[in-house]
Amino acid sequence: MAQPLALGIDIGGTKTAWGLVTATGDIVMKGSMATTGHDNPAAYMAAMADCILPHLQQYGIENIVGAGVGAPNGNFFTGEIVFAPNMPWHGVIPIARMAAEALGIKAQLTNDANAAAIGEMMYGAARGMKDFIVVTLGTGVGSGFVANGQLIYGHDGFAGELGHVISVRDGRLCGCGRNGCLETYASATGIAHTAEMWLTERTDDTILRPHKGAITAKMIHEAAEAGDAMANELFEYTGKILGYTVADAVAITSPEAIIFFGGLARAGDRILEPVKRHMEANLLNIYQNKVKILQSALPDADAAILGASALAW
Amino acid sequence: MAQPLALGIDIGGTKTAWGLVTATGDIVMKGSMATTGHDNPAAYMAAMADCILPHLQQYGIENIVGAGVGAPNGNFFTGEIVFAPNMPWHGVIPIARMAAEALGIKAQLTNDANAAAIGEMMYGAARGMKDFIVVTLGTGVGSGFVANGQLIYGHDGFAGELGHVISVRDGRLCGCGRNGCLETYASATGIAHTAEMWLTERTDDTILRPHKGAITAKMIHEAAEAGDAMANELFEYTGKILGYTVADAVAITSPEAIIFFGGLARAGDRILEPVKRHMEANLLNIYQNKVKILQSALPDADAAILGASALAW
Numbered sequence: 001m002a003q004p005l006a007l008g009i010d011i012g013g014t015k016t017a018w019g020l021v022t023a024t025g026d027i028v029m030k031g032s033m034a035t036t037g038h039d040n041p042a043a044y045m046a047a048m049a050d051c052i053l054p055h056l057q058q059y060g061i062e063n064i065v066g067a068g069v070g071a072p073n074g075n076f077f078t079g080e081i082v083f084a085p086n087m088p089w090h091g092v093i094p095i096a097r098m099a100a101e102a103l104g105i106k107a108q109l110t111n112d113a114n115a116a117a118i119g120e121m122m123y124g125a126a127r128g129m130k131d132f133i134v135v136t137l138g139t140g141v142g143s144g145f146v147a148n149g150q151l152i153y154g155h156d157g158f159a160g161e162l163g164h165v166i167s168v169r170d171g172r173l174c175g176c177g178r179n180g181c182l183e184t185y186a187s188a189t190g191i192a193h194t195a196e197m198w199l200t201e202r203t204d205d206t207i208l209r210p211h212k213g214a215i216t217a218k219m220i221h222e223a224a225e226a227g228d229a230m231a232n233e234l235f236e237y238t239g240k241i242l243g244y245t246v247a248d249a250v251a252i253t254s255p256e257a258i259i260f261f262g263g264l265a266r267a268g269d270r271i272l273e274p275v276k277r278h279m280e281a282n283l284l285n286i287y288q289n290k291v292k293i294l295q296s297a298l299p300d301a302d303a304a305i306l307g308a309s310a311l312a313w
Numbered sequence: 314m315a316q317p318l319a320l321g322i323d324i325g326g327t328k329t330a331w332g333l334v335t336a337t338g339d340i341v342m343k344g345s346m347a348t349t350g351h352d353n354p355a356a357y358m359a360a361m362a363d364c365i366l367p368h369l370q371q372y373g374i375e376n377i378v379g380a381g382v383g384a385p386n387g388n389f390f391t392g393e394i395v396f397a398p399n400m401p402w403h404g405v406i407p408i409a410r411m412a413a414e415a416l417g418i419k420a421q422l423t424n425d426a427n428a429a430a431i432g433e434m435m436y437g438a439a440r441g442m443k444d445f446i447v448v449t450l451g452t453g454v455g456s457g458f459v460a461n462g463q464l465i466y467g468h469d470g471f472a473g474e475l476g477h478v479i480s481v482r483d484g485r486l487c488g489c490g491r492n493g494c495l496e497t498y499a500s501a502t503g504i505a506h507t508a509e510m511w512l513t514e515r516t517d518d519t520i521l522r523p524h525k526g527a528i529t530a531k532m533i534h535e536a537a538e539a540g541d542a543m544a545n546e547l548f549e550y551t552g553k554i555l556g557y558t559v560a561d562a563v564a565i566t567s568p569e570a571i572i573f574f575g576g577l578a579r580a581g582d583r584i585l586e587p588v589k590r591h592m593e594a595n596l597l598n599i600y601q602n603k604v605k606i607l608q609s610a611l612p613d614a615d616a617a618i619l620g621a622s623a624l625a626w
Contacts, residue, residue, distance in 0.1 A: 073599075082599065083599065130468065145565060147465040148460075148465065152460040153444075154460070155445075155603075156567055158567045158600065160565065161565075161597055162564065165564050165565070166560075169482075176598065178595070244482075247479075251474040252465075252475065252562060253565070254465075254467020254468060254469055254470075254471045254472035254473075255468060256468035256469075284489055285489065285490070290468075290469060
């Protein structure tokens with residue numbers, strides 16, 4: 001008999017990616033399609049089934065243990081995506097049930113950052129750890145908290161929204177309607193936003209200036225690598241806010257490590273060095289010099305698939 | 314054979330209390346002694362053994378399943394009290410081992426707020442809950458976080474220091490050496506501190522004024538009950554800081570309830586109503602109108618003993 005495989009599906013705002021994964025974390029097949037451009041969730045799911053079903057048949061449906069799905073605002077308990085601001089459809093979408101029906105296998109849902117945390121615990125930087133945090137720095141900021149070896153889902157399945165901790169009282173307006181959320185400063189979008197503001201308010205010489213209006217986190221990283229002063233200051237500013245915010249989270253769950261993942265984390269030590277420095281400066285003494293600040297070692301494109309697939313075992 | 318009993322010991326900065334507790338939470342015997350006035354931890358422990366051993370013999374040492382000890386900065390993993398600022402002895406004290414040797418029974422240590430959380434889960438307002446937070450509002454602010462039905466100890470046993478989350482950036486100096494910690498504002502000591510500052514800075518008419526220099530949380534509660542405007546404003550101000558800080562904690566663990574305990578919590582709705590209002594005003598929409606704000610239903614004097622005893626089962 002062929003080896004058992006789990007299907008991992010990562011639903012993002014623009015792209016949906018999937019893969020068939022062995023119990024040891026090898027991806028034997030992967031694919032992707034656009035999340036957008038479908039009339040409704042049912043049409044989207046039908047298109048996904050058209051893409052995936054031939055592969056399930058190829059590997060033998062009897063060998064597929066089930067599907068794990070990661071999606072923004074995905075709820076583990078209800079299997080529903082609830083009010084996800086960056087998804088093409090709003091309201092409540094029973095995605096786990098729809099996937100199970102469309103694919104003919106059982107399916108579990110969780111949010112994308114929780115899936116990344118499971119992926120890190122099973123296959124990545126958190127192997128062997130029982131207490132850690134994964135923080136995703138992408139369009140927004142997501143997080144998955146693991147304590148006692150278990151993901152913290154909370155009583156309703158919605159735990160782990162570090163991106164919506166208020167880092168700056170009365171700060172920037174967030175997509176959630178409140179002010180000063182961490183993700184308005186410390187996401188890939190947030191650091192670009194800071195850059196645009198500074199380019200408007202300030203007159204320093206910077207190689208970012210010609211790109212005003214279209215700054216990305218990647219551009220800021222490249223400018224910093226080239227020695228640009230404003231770019232370095234952007235990482236310092238962003239790392240300070242992220243660092244003191246994770247210091248508060250450490251006081252709650254006392255993790256062995258915080259693992260950063262996603263677009264802005266690809267800047268590596270440019271962002272992680274100021275994060276670590278400002279975290280340490282804001283930690284209660286009993287936590288100092290204990291918490292590892294790590295960059296995810298999983299390939300970005302694979303981690304979400306691996307994490308989602310791990311739900312199915 | 315007589316029923317099995319667990320010994321619960323609550324070590325406070327001034328008083329040490331203990332009790333023998335049945336599996337269903339009945340305290341069959343209790344006692345107390347001063348924590349202070351002993352030359353060193355060994356002398357303190359010898360005095361405690363002198364008080365407790367006759368009772369263990371009375372109920373039959375073979376019926377005692379063990380001792381649970383709750384103490385400030387008590388570490389579950391190491392059994393040590395570590396750098397507790399409000400204790401008569403500093404440094405690292407291996408209290409679990411000392412208690413086990415002095416009493417001749419096995420002993421487990423945890424911090425006082427974690428003990429309260431276990432007490433609430435087994436015998437109090439959190440019965441049947443798997444995800445909740447207990448916050449103690451005493452001389453300082455302590456907390457115990459429960460997720461998936463388990464206390465969050467963190468990788469090193471020091472999780473759950475909500476009192477040292479920074480509520481006000483560059484705010485009041487804390488005993489820990491940092492600035493703006495929640496406990497500098499929202500403890501029994503913190504609200505009294507705010508009152509003293511206002512009495513110095515302001516000239517309003519208030520029945521608190523004659524007590525300037527010796528204000529307590531209890532006095533502020535009584536003044537508020539008597540309709541005093543400044544006393545009410547003190548609860549509003551303190552409740553706002555506590556409310557928005559617990560809103561951030563909700564975004565991390567998404568608890569079913571937050572249970573308040575200790576001196577300032579005895580003010581009941583005077584403090585809990587503004588806490589709930591400001592928490593709701595600062596919650597991300599997915600958490601709104603879900604999190605219960607409760608006052609502990611356990612008698613203050615008993616809860617710590619019950620919680621500590623629960624460690625022994």
